[in-house]
Amino acid sequence: MLRIRTPQPAALVLAGLLAAAGACGSSSASDAGSAGGSKQLKVVATTTQVADFARNIGGDKVKVTQILKPNVDPHDYEPSPADVQAIAEADVVVENGVGLEKWLDQTIKSAGFHGTLVDTSKGVAVRKGNGSDEEAAGDPHIWHNPKNAETMSRNIAAAFESKDPAAKASYEANLTSYTTKLEQLDSWIAGQIGTIPADQRKLVTNHDAFGYYIDRYHLTFVGSIIPSFDTSAELSGKQLGTLVSKIKATGVKAIFSESSLPPKTAEAIGKQAGVKVEAGEDSLYGDTLGPAGSAGATYLDMERHNTTTIVTALKG
Numbered sequence: 635m636l637r638i639r640t641p642q643p644a645a646l647v648l649a650g651l652l653a654a655a656g657a658c659g660s661s662s663a664s665d666a667g668s669a670g671g672s673k674q675l676k677v678v679a680t681t682t683q684v685a686d687f688a689r690n691i692g693g694d695k696v697k698v699t700q701i702l703k704p705n706v707d708p709h710d711y712e713p714s715p716a717d718v719q720a721i722a723e724a725d726v727v728v729e730n731g732v733g734l735e736k737w738l739d740q741t742i743k744s745a746g747f748h749g750t751l752v753d754t755s756k757g758v759a760v761r762k763g764n765g766s767d768e769e770a771a772g773d774p775h776i777w778h779n780p781k782n783a784e785t786m787s788r789n790i791a792a793a794f795e796s797k798d799p800a801a802k803a804s805y806e807a808n809l810t811s812y813t814t815k816l817e818q819l820d821s822w823i824a825g826q827i828g829t830i831p832a833d834q835r836k837l838v839t840n841h842d843a844f845g846y847y848i849d850r851y852h853l854t855f856v857g858s859i860i861p862s863f864d865t866s867a868e869l870s871g872k873q874l875g876t877l878v879s880k881i882k883a884t885g886v887k888a889i890f891s892e893s894s895l896p897p898k899t900a901e902a903i904g905k906q907a908g909v910k911v912e913a914g915e916d917s918l919y920g921d922t923l924g925p926a927g928s929a930g931a932t933y934l935d936m937e938r939h940n941t942t943t944i945v946t947a948l949k950g
Contacts, residue, residue, distance in 0.1 A: 733771030
């Protein structure tokens with residue numbers, strides 16, 4: 635489902651960024667043709683996840699410029715001049731939505747973008763927050779349920795087909811193929827989680843990023859080190875003490891750190907609570923995919939890695 639949104643007034647600093655970007659030349663959203671020599675759609679995707687979806691759906695019919703890089707926290711991102719320039723040249727901009735890209739409205743306005751903006755969250759049942767300012771839009775981590783990833787992919791396909799109707803058959807074929815992979819992933823995750831004894835399916839994470847996964851696969855959320863959807867939320871000593879007490883009381887077997895967040899606080903809590911911390915290569919991919927060649931290089935890889943890590947730790 636598409637939407638063309640009227641952004642909020644731009645900040646002057648972003649107008650300066652656009653001028654700087656113009657002086658620096660074109661971004662990686664090029665006019666390069668597809669394998670067949672036809673002009674590709676210029677697509678700018680905000681996050682690593684929606685960029686991966688866009689590549690799978692678009693294939694060689696699109697040229698995707700990905701704004702957020704692997705293992706970069708999206709919650710406090712600030713756009714660069716290259717980002718503004720890429721958006722200025724784009725045919726389609728793909729966003730996650732649900733308030734994750736707080737910087738996007740002003741960036742679009744500064745870029746003078748007049749193409750198609752697709753909010754991939756349209757049609758997704760959004761989890762609600764606790765009423766705080768940073769959670770007002772709801773939980774933005776919608777991709778952690780593969781059924782939501784199917785909806786997000788359909789929204790992207792609809793945007794591409796609307797902008798490039800001549801290639802509709804290609805986009806539809808790619809969507810069908812990718813949807814099959816997402817369905818297989820969903821079934822596999824459910825089977826893997828099902829091997830964990832029911833009373834051991836308890837998660838403690840760096841921040842509250844896995845609610846959709848927890849709801850889909852019937853785990854219990856004990857708590858998070860940052861008690862918010864947003865990693866920029868501040869902690870209190872009382873909250874951390876309460877979390878340690880809950881870990882001890884509930885028999886949680888592990889704390890899961892995340893690839894885009896430092897593990898120091900998780901390790902301190904793990905030491906106090908007497909439980910293992912999954913960090914380093916065993917960190918979960920929460921807000922971002924990993925770099926090429928990593929265990930979280932694609933969305934499918936990320937969810938398989940997360941599931942394998944969770945199952946191994948909670949059964950161990």
